[in-house]
Amino acid sequence: MHPYRLPTALVTCLCAAVAAADITNITQGTTHATIQEAVDQAVDFDEIVVDPGVYIESFIELQGKAITLRSQDPTDPEVVLTTVINAMSSGPAIACYEGEGPDTLISGFVMTGSGDNFAGMYIASSSPTISHCTFQGNTGFVGGGMHLEQSNAVVSHCTFIDNEAWIGGGMHITSGDPTISNCAFYGNSTPSASGGGMLIENNSSPTITDCTFERNTARDDGGGIALKVNCDATITSCEFRHNEAGTGGGVFLLGESSPTLTDCSLINNVSTYSGGGIYVLDDGSLPTLKDTIVCGNRPDQISGFYSNDGGNVISPFAPPPAEPVAPCPEDIDGDGVVGQSDLGMLLAMYGQNCP
Secondary structure (H helix, E strand, O other): OOOOOOOHHHHHHHHHOOOOOOEEEOOOOEEEOOHHHHHHHOOOOOEEEEOOEEEOOOOEEOOOOOOEEEEOOOOOHHHHHOEEEEOOOOOOOEEEOOOOOOOOEEEOOEEEOEOOOOOOEEEEOOOOEEEOOEEEOOEEEEOOOEEEEOOOOEEEOOEEEOOEEEEOOOEEEEOOOOEEEOOEEEOOEEOOOEOOOEEEEOOOOOEEEOOEEEOOEEEEEOOOEEEEOOOOOEEEOOEEEOOEEEEOOOEEEEOOOOOEEEOOEEEOOEEEEEOOOEEEOOOOOOOEEEOOEEEOOEOOOEEOOOEEOOOOEEEOOOOOOOOOOOOOOOOOOOOOOOOHHHHHHHHHHOOOOOO
């Protein structure tokens, strides 16, 4: 079992129990049979609360409405785990393409499924707010977990696990400046192209903060993140570990892309050819590194030019694992921080018997 995968038996059991739950518009005091029906009847600033259950629905359209769509408690991992939108083979699960803004709130769901183009969530010319969602096992052509096009969406406290796409296994960002924070990207892949964890392209300048990219893979380039064509991302306090690609195991840059990495760590990433940590194509791309660790990557740390803004550690030797400051049972991975990695492991262990 993949260390971050939800148990298959649990998902199967949940799917067998679909349709018993309610979708309640608590503002209007009404209940509905499907999520889409609740959205259809909602008006701006309504709040729709979805009971735990598995909902076989696809292409749920938010219709440009400034509404809140959430599970019973988005901050409770068990509630999120058991509130599933399964798009089956007709993804995406949720679509925002009618000008939704930051007052359109989506929170507290697992989204899974597959589609010819998009799978988990499709966002275009809209900028909703998404939080505390898990995108798992989605397969599509572009952006397995989430596709963001001409979007300044805010995505926080979300987990992207085992998603797969031709480009952008976990997430695809094009022509937009979204804000991504406190998110985790585990085991996502592009078996044919670029951006195992995330692909950023076409004049995009996202802000990415406090995110983890671990064990993502790309056949060609950018196991963790690939940036292509005039992309100037601001990447702060992010970790890249054990990602793999043909070139740029951790991060790959081309097309005059010049991100800034501050207080980041790129450790034990692998590329087949070069740029185990970072690969920079000599085409005007120039990343800036500040207070960043690039260590233990193979076959090299950085291939290409970069701007050293001070405080960096570049070494072929990986640092030893950090010791926890104090014993903490919630710190499952033992890194001294209760974070997204621990949540992923907790979800993977859900339903198992304790010894």
